[in-house]
Amino acid sequence: xxxxxxxxxxxxxxxxxTSLLLLFIFCMASVFISAYFLYAVKRDLEPAGxxxxxxxxxxxxxxxxxxxxxxxxxxxxxxxxxxxxxxxxFVESLYSQLGQEIVAILESSxxxxxxxxxxxxxxxxxxxxxxxxxxxxVIYENLLKYVNLDAWNRELLDKYCVEYGVGIVGxxxxxxxxxxxxxxxxPNFTFNLGYSGKFFHAGTDEEDLGDDLLxxxxxxxxxxxxxxxxxxxxLFHNQSVLAExxxxxxxxxxxxxxxxxxxxxxxxxHSGVYPVHVQLYExxxxxxxxxxxxxxxxxxxxxxxxxxxxxxxxxxxxPRQTCxxxxxxxxxxxxxxxxxxxxxxxxxxxxxxxxxLNPISIFMTHLSNYGNDRLGLYTFKNLVKFLRTWTNxxxxxxxxxxxxxxxxxIFPQERDPVWQDPCEDKRHKDIWxxxxxxxxxxxxxxxxxxxxxxxxxxxxxxxxxDMTSNYPSRETFEEIQFFNGHNYHKGIDWYMEFFPLPSNxxxxxxxxxxxxYFDSEVAAYRAAALxxxxxxxxxxxxxxxxxxxxxxxxxxxxxxxxxxxxFHDIITADRRAPAKVRVLQNRCLVPGLYAxxxxxxxxxxxxxxxxxxDGQLLRSEPASVMxxxxxxxxxxxxxxxxxxxxxxxxxxxxxxxLDGGKTKCLGKSKGRKYPDMxxxxxxFLKEYYREHNIELSKLLYKMGQPLPSWLREELVSNR
Ligand code: A3P
Numbered sequence: 001x002x003x004x005x006x007x008x009x010x011x012x013x014x015x016x017x018t019s020l021l022l023l024f025i026f027c028m029a030s031v032f033i034s035a036y037f038l039y040a041v042k043r044d045l046e047p048a049g050x051x052x053x054x055x056x057x058x059x060x061x062x063x064x065x066x067x068x069x070x071x072x073x074x075x076x077x078x079x080x081x082x083x084x085x086x087x088x089x090f091v092e093s094l095y096s097q098l099g100q101e102i103v104a105i106l107e108s109s110x111x112x113x114x115x116x117x118x119x120x121x122x123x124x125x126x127x128x129x130x131x132x133x134x135x136x137x138v139i140y141e142n143l144l145k146y147v148n149l150d151a152w153n154r155e156l157l158d159k160y161c162v163e164y165g166v167g168i169v170g171x172x173x174x175x176x177x178x179x180x181x182x183x184x185x186x187p188n189f190t191f192n193l194g195y196s197g198k199f200f201h202a203g204t205d206e207e208d209l210g211d212d213l214l215x216x217x218x219x220x221x222x223x224x225x226x227x228x229x230x231x232x233x234x235l236f237h238n239q240s241v242l243a244e245x246x247x248x249x250x251x252x253x254x255x256x257x258x259x260x261x262x263x264x265x266x267x268x269x270h271s272g273v274y275p276v277h278v279q280l281y282e283x284x285x286x287x288x289x290x291x292x293x294x295x296x297x298x299x300x301x302x303x304x305x306x307x308x309x310x311x312x313x314x315x316x317x318x319p320r321q322t323c324x325x326x327x328x329x330x331x332x333x334x335x336x337x338x339x340x341x342x343x344x345x346x347x348x349x350x351x352x353x354x355x356x357l358n359p360i361s362i363f364m365t366h367l368s369n370y371g372n373d374r375l376g377l378y379t380f381k382n383l384v385k386f387l388r389t390w391t392n393x394x395x396x397x398x399x400x401x402x403x404x405x406x407x408x409x410i411f412p413q414e415r416d417p418v419w420q421d422p423c424e425d426k427r428h429k430d431i432w433x434x435x436x437x438x439x440x441x442x443x444x445x446x447x448x449x450x451x452x453x454x455x456x457x458x459x460x461x462x463x464x465x466d467m468t469s470n471y472p473s474r475e476t477f478e479e480i481q482f483f484n485g486h487n488y489h490k491g492i493d494w495y496m497e498f499f500p501l502p503s504n505x506x507x508x509x510x511x512x513x514x515x516x517y518f519d520s521e522v523a524a525y526r527a528a529a530l531x532x533x534x535x536x537x538x539x540x541x542x543x544x545x546x547x548x549x550x551x552x553x554x555x556x557x558x559x560x561x562x563x564x565x566x567f568h569d570i571i572t573a574d575r576r577a578p579a580k581v582r583v584l585q586n587r588c589l590v591p592g593l594y595a596x597x598x599x600x601x602x603x604x605x606x607x608x609x610x611x612x613x614d615g616q617l618l619r620s621e622p623a624s625v626m627x628x629x630x631x632x633x634x635x636x637x638x639x640x641x642x643x644x645x646x647x648x649x650x651x652x653x654x655x656x657x658l659d660g661g662k663t664k665c666l667g668k669s670k671g672r673k674y675p676d677m678x679x680x681x682x683x684f685l686k687e688y689y690r691e692h693n694i695e696l697s698k699l700l701y702k703m704g705q706p707l708p709s710w711l712r713e714e715l716v717s718n719r
Contacts, residue, residue, distance in 0.1 A: 082131075082132060082133055082164050082165075083132065083133035083134070083135060083136045083164050083165075083166060084112075084129075084132065084133065084134050084135065084136065085111075085112055085136050086112045086113060086114055086134060086135050086136060087106055087111050087112065087113040087114070087135065087136065087137045087138075087139060088113070088114055088116065088125070088134075088135040088137070088138045088139070089102055089103065089106070089113050089114070089115045089116070089139045089141070090115075090116050090117075090118040090138070090139065090140045090141060090142075090145060090146075091103075091115050091116070091117060091118065091141045092117075092118060092141050092142055092145075093117060094115075094117065096141060097216070097217075098141050098142075098213065098216075099115070099141045101212065101213055101216045102139060102141060102209075102213075103115060105209055105212050105213075109205075114135070118140065118141065118142065118145040123153075124149075124153045124156055124157060127156070127157070127160045128160070133160065133163070133164035133166060135166060136166060137166060137167055137168075137169065138157070138161070138166060138167070138168040138169070139168075139169045139170075140168065140169070140170040142170075143170025146168065146170055174377060175191060175221075175377075176217065176220055178377045178380075178381060179191055179220070179221075181381065182380070182381065182384060185384045185385075185388055185395060186384060186395040186396065186397055187395075187396055187397065188396070188397045188398075189397045190221060190222050190397060190399075191221050191222070192221070192222040192223070192224055192262075192264070192400070193214075193221050193222070193223050193224070194223075194224050194225070194226040194266055195223065195224075195225065195226055195249070195252075195253070195258065196226045196227055196228060196229060196230040196249065196268075197228055197248065197249045197251075197252030197253065197256075198228050198229040198230075198248070198249075198252075199229075199230070200252065200256070215256050215257065215258070218256070218257050218258050218259070219257075219259075222259075222262055222264075222399065222400075223253070223258045223259055223260075223262060224262055224264045224265050224266055224400075225246065225249050225250070225253065225260075225265050225288060226249075226265075226266055226267075226268060227245065227246070227249065227267065227268050228245045228246065228248040228249040228252070229245070230268045231245065231268065232267070232268055232269050232271035232272070232431065233267050233268075233271050233272035233277055233279070233280040233283075234271045234272045234277045234280070234431050234432060234433045235271070235433075236279060236280075237279065237433055237435045238279070239278075239279040239282055239283055242279050242280065242283040243283040243286055243287050246283055246284070246287040246288065247287055250287060250288065260288070261289075262399065262400055262401075263288075263289060263290055263291040263292055263400060263401050264290065264291075264292045264293065264399075264400035264401070265284055265288060265290045265293055266293060266294060266364070267280060267293065267295075269431060270295045270296060270297045270431060271431040272431065273293055273294075273295040273297065273298075273317060274295050274297045274298040274299075274310075274317065274428070275419075275420075275422040275428050275431070275432045275492070276312055276313075276419075276491050276492070276493070277432075277433060278313075278491060278493045278494075281312065281313045281315055282313075284315065285313070285314065285315070290315060291314065291315060291316060291400075291401055291404070292315065292316045292317075292318065292400040292401055292403070292404040293315060293316075293317055293318070294317065294318040294319065294320040294362050294364075295317060295319070295320055296319070296320045296321075296322070297427065297428065297431070298310060298317060298319065298417075299418065299420060300425055300427075300428075301427055304321065304322055304354070305357070307319035307320075307321075308411075308414050309404075309407055309408065309411065309414050310414060310415065310416065310417035310418075311408065311415045311416075311417070312417055312489070312491065313491070316404035316407070316408065317417075318360070318362055318403065318404055318407055319362070320362045320363070320364055321354050321358070321361045321362060321363050322350070322354070322363075329375070331375075332375060332378065335375070342375070342379065343382075345379075346379060346382050346383045346386055347382075347386050348386075348390075351379065351383055352383065352386060352387065355383065355387060355393070356387075356391065356393070359410055360403065360406065360407050360410070362403075363380070416488075416489070417489075418525070418526060418529045419488075419491065419492045419526070419529060419530050420529045420530060421438055421441070421529075421530055421531065421532065422436075422438065422492075423438035424532065436493070436496065437501075437502065439502040439508060440496045440499045440500075440501065440502060440510070441492075441495075441496065441499070441510065441530065441531055441534075442470070442499065442510040442511050442512045442531065442534065443509055443510060443511065443531075443533070443534055443535060444461075444467075444509065444510075444511035444512075444534060444535045444536075444537065444633060445511070445512060445513075445514075445517060445527060445531070445534055445535075445536050445537070446458060446461075446511065446512070446513035446514075446515075446537045446538075446539075447513075447514070447515070447517035447518045447523070447536055447537070447538050447601070448513075448514070448515030448516055448517055448518035448519070448538065448539070448591070449515060449516070449518040449519055449538070449539075449540075449546065449591040449592075449597070450515040450516060450546075450550060450553075450591065451515075451541075451546050451549035451550050451553060452515075452539040452540060452541045452546060452615040453539050453541070453615045453618045453619055454513050454515045454539055455513070455666055455670050456618060456619075456622065456653070456654070456666060456670070457513070457537070457539060457613070457618060457625075457629070458513040459656065459666060460622060460626055460641065460645070460656075461511060461626075461629065463639070463641075463644055463656060464630070464635065464637075464639050465637060465639070466509050466635050466636065466637055467509050467511060467635075468499070468500065468508070468509065468510050468511070469510075469511055469512065469513075470498040470499055470510070470511075470512040471497075471498050471499070471500075473498065476514075479512070479513060479514040479515065479516075480495065480498050480512050480514055481514045481516065481517075482494075482495045482512075482514065483514070483517055483520065483522070483523040483526040483527045483530075484514065484516050484517055484520035484522065484523040485520075488522075488526060492530065495530075498512070499512075509633065509635070518538055518591065518597050518601075519590060519591040519593075519597045521600075524600045524601045524603070524604045524605070525604050527604070528604035528605055533609075534605075534609065535609050535610075535611070535632065535633060536601060536605055536609055536610045536611070537610075537611045537613060537629065537632075538598065538601070538610070538611075538612055538613070539612075539613045539614075539615040539618060540594055540612060540613070540614065540615055540696075540708055540711075541614075541615035541616055541708075541710060542616075542710040542711075542714065543591075543592025543593075543594060543685070543689045543692070543693070544592070544677070544681075544682060544685035544686065544688075544689060545677070545710075546591065546592050547571065547588040547589055547592055547685060548567060548588075548677045548681070550587060550588050550591075551567045551570060551584075551588055552672060552674040553669070553672075554584065554587075555674075556669065556672060559584070561580045561581060561583075561584045562584060565581060565584075566678075567588075567677065567678070567681050568678060568680055568681045568684070569581070570584050570585050570588060571585060571588060571589060571681060571684060571685065571688075572684060573585050589688070592689060592692070593689075593692050594692060594693075594696045595692050595693075595695035595696040595698075595699050596692070596695075598610075598612070598696065598699055599699065602699070602703070607702070607703040607704070610703070611628075611629070611632045611705075612700060612703070612705050612708075613625060613628070613629070613708075614706075614708035614709060614710070615708070615710075616708060616709055616710050617708070617709065619653065619654075622641065622645055622654045623640075623641035623642040623645055623654075626639070626641040626645075627641070643657075644656065644657050645657055646661075646663050648663045648665050651663075651665040651666075651671060652671060652673075653665060653666070653670075653671045686714070686717075686718075689714075690714075690718055693711060693714050693715065693718075694715070694718075696711065697711060697715060
C-alpha cells in the first residue's frame with residue numbers, strides 16, 4: 001500500500017512531462033552467440049558413454065523449464081556408428097530466410113543434410129532405416145513447431161532421440177520477436193548490440209552457428225563496437241596501439257556487414273570512460289568517429305540515483321542504469337532470494353522506479369542472459385507491461401546520437417564534467433591507467449587574489465627543498481589556471497602534465513599558484529572535487545590597495561581603458577558607463593569582496609585546510625610569514641628564511657639571496673612604482689568595502705585566524 005501511494009504521487013508529478021524517453025540499450029558483450037535462442041533439446045539424453053545408456057528421458061523437460069537445458073558443447077555425438085551423418089533440418093518453408101541461412105551454413109561446413117518442411121501436427125519423416133538412425137542431428141528453424149507437434153509424433157521423435165542419442169537444436173527468434181513485441185509499446189524499440197570481433201566463431205559449433213545467424217539479420221539491430229578482444233582500454237597507454245585494436249574490430253564489422261556509423265561505443269568494464277583515459281577518447285574519435293558513450297561510473301557507481309552525464313572532448317557520456325539487477329544469474333529460479341525478488345524489482349521496485357524517475361534510461365546486459373535464460377527479455381517485457389498498466393508514461397527509443405542530444409537538452413547543467421580524484425574511489429582507481437598516479441596532483445593551491453603578493457609567496461615556497469612548483473604555462477602567464485576557466489575541460493591528464501613524475505629521490509609536495517582561483521565562481525568546488533585533501537592559501541591586502549594595484553597593472557600593460565580613465569572614474573562608474581569601463585571596474589572591485597569569496601572556499605574545504613595570510617606582512621616580514629606557512633603545511637624540514645631572503649634596497653622588496661650575496665628579485669611587473677592613490681578614491685573605497693571587511697573579520701574570527709594588520713586598521717578607523 002505504501003509503495004502504491006508513493007507511486008501514485010510520483011505519477012501525478014510526472015504526468016506533466018509530455019513525452020518521456022526510454023532507451024533500453026542491451027549490450028550483447030563478448031560473443032555473439034544466438035540472437036535467436038538456441039535451445040538444445042535432449043542434451044540430457046546424450047549419455048556420456050554412448051547412445052542409449054541412460055534410457056528414455058522425457059523431452060518434455062524443454063517445455064516445463066527450458067532454462068534447465070544448457071547448450072550442448074558439441075552438436076554431434078561421439079558415437080556415430082548407429083546413425084547416418086546427416087542433419088535433418090525442419091524449415092518453415094522452402095523460401096524462409098532463416099531456413100536458407102541454416103542450409104548455407106551446413107553446406108559451407110560440409111555437413112550432409114536433408115530439409116523438410118516442418119510438419120504441422122503430424123507427418124514425421126521416416127527416422128530409421130532398419131536398425132539404423134537416418135539422422136544424427138535434428139534442427140528446427142522454429143522451435144515452436146517442435147513444441148506444437150501432436151503427442152504421437154513428438155513421442156516418436158523423442159523416442160528416436162533417446163534411442164540413437166540424437167540432439168535437437170531449435171531456433172527461436174526471441175531477440176527479434178521481443179524487439180517486435182516491445183515495439184508495440186515502445187515505438188522504434190531496437191536492441192543495440194555490442195561486438196568484440198575477436199570472439200567471432202570462437203565457440204562451439206552451435207555458438208558459431210549462432211554468430212552467423214545473428215549476422216544474417218544484422219540490419220534488424222543497431223550495433224556498437226565494444227573492443228576487439230574485450231580488453232580494457234585503460235591498459236593501453238599507447239594510443240596508436242589502442243587505435244590498432246579498434247581498427248581490427250572495425251575491419252571485422254565492415255567484412256561482416258555490421259553498420260559502423262552509429263557513433264556510439266561502450267568500453268569493456270567502463271574502463272577509460274570515467275576516469276577519462278585520454279587515449280581512449282582520441283582513438284574512439286579517430287577510428288570510429290564516436291560521439292556518444294555511456295557508463296555507470298560517473299560520478300560514482302553508487303548511489304545510482306546520483307549518476308549523471310557529461311561531455312568531454314566532443315564525446316557525450318550518458319549515465320547508464322544498473323545492469324546488476326538482472327544479471328545476477330542466468331537462471332530464473334536461481335535469482336537471489338527467488339524469482340519473486342526479480343518480480344518485485346519490476347512491479348514497483350527498483351527497476352520500475354528507475355524508469356519512473358529518469359526521463360532517459362540506458363540499460364545494458366550480457367548475452368548469456370538471453371541465450372540461456374532470457375532473464376533480460378523477461379525482465380524488460382514485464383517492466384514495460386507494468387509501466388503501461390500503472391502509469392501513463394510515453395516510452396520511446398532514440399538512436400544514441402539523438403538520445404545524447406535530448407539528454408543534454410533536458411539536463412544542460414550536466415554538460416560540464418566535475419573531475420574527481422581517481423584514487424578516492426577504488427573502482428575508479430582500478431580502471432585508471434597504472435601509468436598515472438595521484439601523487440602527481442598538487443597538495444597546495446595558492447589561490448590569490450591577484451595583486452596581493454602571490455608571486456612572491458610562490459617564489460619563496462619554491463626555494464624550499466621539499467616543495468615542487470608546477471612547470472610554467474606559456475599561455476597563462478606561467479600559471480596553470482586549471483580550475484577557473486576553459487583549461488578545466490582539457491581534463492586531469494592535462495593538469496597532471498604540469499607536475500613532474502614523482503620519483504623516490506625528488507620532493508613530493510607539489511603546489512601551484514593561480515591567482516584568479518580566489519574569486520572564481522567555480523574554482524572552489526572543482527578544486528575540492530579533485531583535491532579534497534589539499535591545503536589552500538590565500539593572501540589578503542587592503543581591498544582598496546588591491547583594486548588600485550590592478551588598475552596600475554593594467555596601465556602598465558597599455559590597457560586603453562585604464563590609460564584613458566582615471567582610477568576614480570573607473571571605480572565610481574555607474575550603469576550607464578561604457579561596457580569596457582564596467583569590465584575594468586569589476587576586475588578592480590569584485591575580487592576585493594573577500595568575505596564572499598572566502599566563504600565559497602570554506603563551503604568546500606574545512607577551515608583547518610585554509611590559511612589566510614596578511615599580504616602586508618608578507619611584504620614587510622616575509623621570513624616570519626614563511627615560518628607560519630611551513631608550520632601550516634606540516635613540512636618536516638623547516639627552512640630559516642631569514643637566511644635565504646634579503647631586502648633589496650633598489651627594488652624596495654625582499655628577494656632571494658643568492659650565493660655571493662647577490663639577490664634575485666621578482667620581475668619589474670611586481671612591486672612597481674606608481675603614485676599614491678588619490679584621497680577621494682580612498683574614501684570611496686573605504687565606504688565601498690566597509691561591510692565586506694566587517695564580514696571578513698567575523699569569518700576570520702570563526703576560523704580562529706588572526707586579523708591582518710590592515711583589516712584591524714580599517715575596522716578601528718570605521719568606528
Ligand atoms: P604592486 O606591483 O602593485 O606593488 P601578485 O604577485 O599577487 O600579482 O602581487 C603583486 C604584488 O606583490 C606587488 O604589487 C607587490 O606590492 C607585492 N609584493 C609583495 N612582496 C613582494 C616582493 N617580495 N617582491 C615584489 N612584489 C611583492
